[in-house]
Amino acid sequence: MDQVNFVNGKTRVYGIVGDPIEQVRSPEMVTWEMQKRYHNAVLIPMHIAREEFDSVMPNIMRIQNLDGLIFTIPFKAKAITFAKTLGLQAAQIGAINALKKHSNGDWSGEIFDGVGCVEAFKRRGIPIRDKRLQLIGLGGAGSAICVALAYEKPKLMRLFDINPQTTERMVKIVNTISPQTVVEVGTPHADGIDILLNASPVGMLSDSRLPLDVETFKKELIVFDAIVMPENTPLLTLAVNCGCQVVRGREMMLGQISKIVDYFFAP
């Protein structure tokens, strides 16, 4: 009938803001999640040059039918200044990846990278509480995963990052969130560990390395990798070969998208 059925004059607009933008997957995935829930809404890519972010952003937020934004590289830390209020995890990490407009016009921000990881485990029926975790990588996604895991009150969190200051900062945050969790730092390993989580870039794309020095895993170990491409990282391939249960980056992404859409449409 000479028209599409997925956008019209009443459509509420959401955007993902990044520089570059072409690689993002949120437009097709978040829009699917919103329309699956019968919201008249689309999420579009918005490429804003990093040097223009501060001047352009406040005006993008003046588009009256724009109700939310997702931020990707390099804006997660800078975007926090546009939130009037912050969710707990965003406040602890000092970064946001989602900004939501409330009905009174105020904007609040939160970070969902870690929430998405926890959601992926919940959907698999794997509890985090009272478990012993090894987390490798405490950068953008890793610090968010670290905080979200701490809220689940594991028995032990062993943390590793190539930057010792980053590790030290995260140890303090975990101690604040979950005083009963034992926190260890040092070279990553899987001995005495229930769940091994990689949030470092080691193993991404054509990188054939493992993020820790290991040749085999006991089959009871659960192994997670935040990397989306490739779907089977060297770490996950080894884990599958050892008979371990694995949780993939794509599951974290789906968990995160679901939680962001919850956030956008919460009253």
Place this chain on the structure above:
Amino acid sequence: MDQVNFVNGKTRVYGIVGDPIEQVRSPEMVTWEMQKRYHNAVLIPMHIAREEFDSVMPNIMRIQNLDGLIFTIPFKAKAITFAKTLGLQAAQIGAINALKKHSNGDWSGEIFDGVGCVEAFKRRGIPIRDKRLQLIGLGGAGSAICVALAYEKPKLMRLFDINPQTTERMVKIVNTISPQTVVEVGTPHADGIDILLNASPVGMLSDSRLPLDVETFKKELIVFDAIVMPENTPLLTLAVNCGCQVVRGREMMLGQISKIVDYFFAP
């Protein structure tokens, strides 16, 4: 597969800017036309409050993957200031309804209301050249229709608007564009006329009036109405009852959309 197929990170974004915005039809119709031509592009509604238009617009134009904008009420006259260069019809009328970004980053503007009307006649195989026209209404759409018709070099253009200054101004413009066209002004009628065009709001929605004082038409008369709602205005109903060929507002809209998409994607 947990994702939609009509938007992704590489999608080029277009917008229609208005206040209010919910009534616009361009998002579904222009997006359809673009995707029918295999462009990875969507056109979304952008509601900008009229008092914020001047400050927000230049920043919207800084979104790197935004390549074009359409303007509706109340921005057609104000939007012209954001065009670095103007098409001929926009320059003559002093308003634009489309703004296009060129590969060097410059923006040009043009108005397509009139072009859409002429395109509708072309698609029906009805020539305007050497015909005798009566045009009623020289407002936003009417002045654009008047200019576009003049470029077709009709034999006679009889013009009417409730504002005599508007009529006088359009007479001068028609004389400039097509010196060989005889221009008449005065109470509208269909005597000695080949094509009668209504671009006034008379007959819109539940308005049961005719835009001219008439009881019947000769069946050779061709009757056009720019009104989209209702599809059959009192004028068109009378024309159909008299056996006249009619051209509808929806055809003008489709013609305009086609021409705007040509413009957006021209090299």
